[in-house]
Amino acid sequence: MLIHTPPSSACREHEVTSETVYLSRRRLLAAAGGLAASVSLPGHSQAGSTYSDVEPGQLPAWFSEKLSAARWQAMTPGNESVTPFKDATHYNNFYEFGTNKGDPARYAEEMRIEPWAVRIEGEVARPGIYSVEDLAKPHGLEERIYRLRCVEAWSMVIPWLGFPLADLLRRVEPTSKAKYVSFETRLAPDEMAGVRSGFSLIDWPYVEGLRLDEAMHPLTILAVGMYGRVLPHQNGAPLRLVVPWKYGFKSIKSIVRISLVSEQPRTTWESIAPEEYGFYSNVNPEVDHPRWSQAHERRLPSGLFSPNIVPTRMFNGYDEVAGLYTGLDLRKYY
Ligand code: MTE
Numbered sequence: 001m002l003i004h005t006p007p008s009s010a011c012r013e014h015e016v017t018s019e020t021v022y023l024s025r026r027r028l029l030a031a032a033g034g035l036a037a038s039v040s041l042p043g044h045s046q047a048g049s050t051y052s053d054v055e056p057g058q059l060p061a062w063f064s065e066k067l068s069a070a071r072w073q074a075m076t077p078g079n080e081s082v083t084p085f086k087d088a089t090h091y092n093n094f095y096e097f098g099t100n101k102g103d104p105a106r107y108a109e110e111m112r113i114e115p116w117a118v119r120i121e122g123e124v125a126r127p128g129i130y131s132v133e134d135l136a137k138p139h140g141l142e143e144r145i146y147r148l149r150c151v152e153a154w155s156m157v158i159p160w161l162g163f164p165l166a167d168l169l170r171r172v173e174p175t176s177k178a179k180y181v182s183f184e185t186r187l188a189p190d191e192m193a194g195v196r197s198g199f200s201l202i203d204w205p206y207v208e209g210l211r212l213d214e215a216m217h218p219l220t221i222l223a224v225g226m227y228g229r230v231l232p233h234q235n236g237a238p239l240r241l242v243v244p245w246k247y248g249f250k251s252i253k254s255i256v257r258i259s260l261v262s263e264q265p266r267t268t269w270e271s272i273a274p275e276e277y278g279f280y281s282n283v284n285p286e287v288d289h290p291r292w293s294q295a296h297e298r299r300l301p302s303g304l305f306s307p308n309i310v311p312t313r314m315f316n317g318y319d320e321v322a323g324l325y326t327g328l329d330l331r332k333y334y
Helices: 019-030 062-068 086-091 104-111 130-135 165-172 193-197 269-274 317-327
Strands: 117-120 128-131 142-149 152-165 180-185 207-211 223-226 240-244 253-259 296-299 307-313
Touching: 062 130, 062 165, 062 223, 086 152, 104 193, 130 223, 152 165, 152 253, 165 223
Parallel strands: 117 253, 152 296
Antiparallel strands: 117 128, 142 152, 152 223, 180 207, 180 253, 223 240, 296 307
């Protein structure tokens, strides 16, 4: 017998029936044009974004094709609003382009993203070098509206467009020796103001990693778009990881290498300050950063004089991942 248990982060009935949320989403979509009142949620215009405050930008042909068949998420998590596009694209961490929050929007355009090759290697039956298009093509695009909680205690709600990492990993067939997945960002000093400046503790390239079961979890996605359009450069174009129950730094941007490995990989922030940033880095309001509390977060946009402070939730509210950590001391493995 198949018993369908909805994941605990999914909208509960009392949340989804909130008419105001439903109507505001409808209005958002309708405001973007191209959504007739009779069209059921979700809808989008062929030209690109469904979000009223978003410039669709240039959409590659393969992306447009996928967009017309994409699965859209009708609701935000809980009753939370989607962060305005302007905030999501002008308050960024992408140290390759500088350490100020506005630097990625200012400088990331300098990064060439075409052509873009991703090497898949290590403990896989089908290693290879793939273009983003070839990586994404066999998979349907899905919208996933996720909370993004940065270790610095700010957060946003972002509508990503992507596909489950698990689907890609199944395609390349990990061997029985594969226990972890490591990821690497492109390194091109000529195109990266932050790398060129030398004003950073990071030993480039930026690297991240997951346990294989975390990588295979259905919530883990590779994003190629957000807000119904392609990823802006500053958000990790053309391909980034999104792991919504972990601090944002695990969600590595502009990926050029995915390696299946047998040992726990080196990761950038853990290498810099292991007592502050662990390999796991699951969002956890009970384990403070040595220099600040993790009990609350500033949900952006947030005014200086009336900050929008919300309590942080275990696993960022994605309780369905708890089973991945049964028996693991999350204070020790932070
Ligand atoms: N990936 C790379 N390559 N370089 C970075 O500096 N910053 C991380 C993560 N991915 C980072 C990165 C951090 S600290 C966060 S919080 C998120 O990206 C921010 O993603 P956003 O700018 O799209 O909100």
